[in-house]
Amino acid sequence: MLEAILASGSKAEVVQAAALRGGEWFSGGPQSERIGPYLRRVVSQAPVPGHGDVAAVLAYARISAPAVAALAPAFRAEILERASAAATENRHDLARLLALELGKPLKDGLGEIDRVADTFAVCAAEGRQIGGDNLPVAGWARGAGTTAFTYRAPVGVALAITPFNAPANLLAHKLGASFAAGNTTIVKAPPQAPAISTAIVALLLESGMPAEAVQLLHGDGRVGAELCAGDEVGVISFTGSAATGDAVAKAAGAKRLVLELGGNAATIVCGDADIAEAARVCARTGYTNSGQSCISVQRVYVQRPRFEEFLEHFTGEVAALTVGDPLDPGTDVGSMVDEDAAERVVRWSAEAADGGGRVLLGGERDGATARPTIVADPPAGASVVTEEVFGALVAVLPFDDMGEVVARCNQSRYGLQAGLFTRDIGQIIAAWRDLQVGGLVVNGSSNYRLDHVPFGGVKDSGFGRESPRCMIEDYTTVKTLMLRGMSLWGGRP
Template identity: 70%
Template sequence: MDPRTATGRSAMDRIYEAGCLVAGEWLAVGPAADRTGPYLRRTVSRARIAQPADITAALAYSRASAKTVARLAPATRADILERAGAQVHERRDEFAQLLAVELGKPVKDGRSEMLRVADTFAVAAAEARAIGGENLPVAGWARGVGNTAFTHRAPAGPVLAITPFNAPANLLAHKVAASFAAGNTTLVKPPPQAPAVSTELIKLLLEAGLPAEAVQILHGGSETGAALCAAPEIAVVSFTGSAAAGAAVAHAAGPKRVLLELGGNAATIVCEDADVEEAATICARTGFSNSGQSCISVQRVYVQRDRFDEFVDVFTAQVKALAVGDPLDEGTDVGSMVDDDAAERVVRWSAESGGAITIGGSRNGAVCAPTVVAAPSPGATLVQEEVFGACVAVLPYDTFDAVIETCNESRFGLQAGLFTYDVRRILTAWRELEVGGLIVNGSSNFRLDHVPFGGVKDSGIGRESPRWMIEDFTVTKTLLLRGTSIWGDQ
């Protein structure tokens, strides 16, 4: 189905058929997997599953196509990405509806995701135009006198992009756009939960002028991903997903470049000098967007004990005001989670936490009521692991040094939030918190797509955003001219 043939609900009443793109050809016939929309409770998309022969053909094509893509001038790559960004902007409502139907994401959140996709393409285009190299100061050392040396960033080779369900369009855009900006061909293994959105975005790129040699898409489960990771044709693997899946990806990939953007159980600290009402409002909005299904979603809020009760009251009231329900309704703030099991996990972990549930704690199918748990046990699963759902734990702390230490006890370290006006605390937290990023006077759940993003510990390896990804998707090549110097020979 081409969802552009209609608008609104009528466009989503049919089943979207997502084919595999292998060696420039769309494959529609063959084994397929159905995706049940978590809110609509019916089949909304069907993905043609890649077979072993498809994987073999795709890998051979990627190796054969690598030079073709690498020879495109950076300006050519940038022009294509800019056109794609403009098309995404025009079609954002269509994609938002697909996200709502396939994943239960509210349309206003889906629209925001697509505006980020447009920005990501534009940023990647700008970074493509900036790719260059260095004139090395070789004559600064005696053995280098009389010689000249240069470097440039060359495409690394075929990139494998494995994307998650929670932001399937924007995270696909980051990987494919940066890979193409760097001059690589890309194999995409989308999430089984979002085959339609992923396929439509690849089609849009092709319509914008992306060469057929530059991208392929293979639907499937973990076995498809493992086969692609292990393939010697792949130069770089870029994966976003859970820590457990990331470990499996790294094991399957073996000795090749692997970039992992993994999970978290993000903490936000609210100090006694903070504007509690503002902090509670921001945490409510960012803790339950996309039903909390974000690796940097607000999961743990640590509030200075003197302000704890005040924060819990305001926060609970703000969460109560969120509109929960139909993701296709423009007024909905919280739609459904990815499936019933995910919603049940939130309910179970909340009940077992040992804290007071001030709101929520129940579900209707895959729709989980936004849940706040006050003062759970510090050792509760809800505090220690990644909930990845519509639940926020609020815990008191006594001293700033102690809360920094508590936050660092987590095996994750992706991003943190801090509400304070004390610059000394800001600098201390930036220095001492074991995370990849710190958001001041905002929650952990804030990201700019042109700023480096990534974590430490079990939250991953590498940084995302086009500029930093291009560094990982390229290799430094050196040219050394012996007996020829621009520096002088004496």
């Protein structure tokens, strides 16, 4: 399956994605078509789940869970390590699929596939560490004469609902960690990325993942809702918008959830910062993947005495970005996921200008390609400040003191990650303490992530942490064993 998909992508053919149900690939029946946002033609298609497909997948997952749990962590880790090597071996062809389906520039796609390889390797390493505890029960009188242990057991059936913006790496996180924990996983792929999702699942199977460990369905929110409601599912990991996350939670009911949702990330540039370097970093990370990242730089707050200086450097850096064909290795900014997304950038920049903001660059689109847009000093209530643009737009605003800017950042309903440029350790500690976010990047923008470091947010940015170690904890349950009359610690005098 992997070879066929990669070959079709390299020949510019329509890539036939497939679903995986009960250990069997199938691609027939009614199809949903994916139109490449840059090429403006059908680039891939996937089978639409038919009547009974969701029920069949859930039933197979239930009966398959014990077989996956019975595979020792060492062997699960070996499979993930082979998958890591396979991702590296096929990185160029996999990145090409990302460019075709999503308009993601090759340089960004290659970076994502490198992260897939890293993520599988980290999942393997964390899987080898799964264990338990010998509890100090004999330290209390009622525990004397008893020995107690715990270990982390697989939940059983996990559901992974993946987004379009990083469909390969976020699938690697969810599926890799779930398998490392000993679960069987149902994957609901994003409609915008059926081919790359199929390719990553196929890569794992060809690396030795047992058929019982994974199933894959394509489709829309209806399919996701049916899967969420399944009694067989023990844990759900979802990445996407806050609105869809709310729908997932309602459909799931009383199930364990890991929700990584939206953001309108802020980066603070203090007066003591290297302004040229801060501008360069914000320009590079504000328009990566056309700004379609939950931690993409959306709001930059610059201390007022250096505000215009920052704007001058930042505008120059953004103007130098190459916009165009995502299959061209020199392209920095490709297209957005679709024309509606690009139009949001145009519409919101115009709204900010109507309120007194200055559009210094961009504010226009060609199809699904939004020109990198800079809005200087928009009004506080503008959508580019209060909402998640998830696009190629950065708003730059002045501030006077740290207490003020932290308060302005915290007014957001989101709280995923923030950036801070300063050399003042006191400012760093205060920001880390006071900013209502899940993570703070110092002397970098909000848009920086290491895949083995805990990642997640507060408020409407969700809950849970999406790194392999944290996810394995979410994908397992603690089981306790108590041995009465069998104490390692001695008994009563």
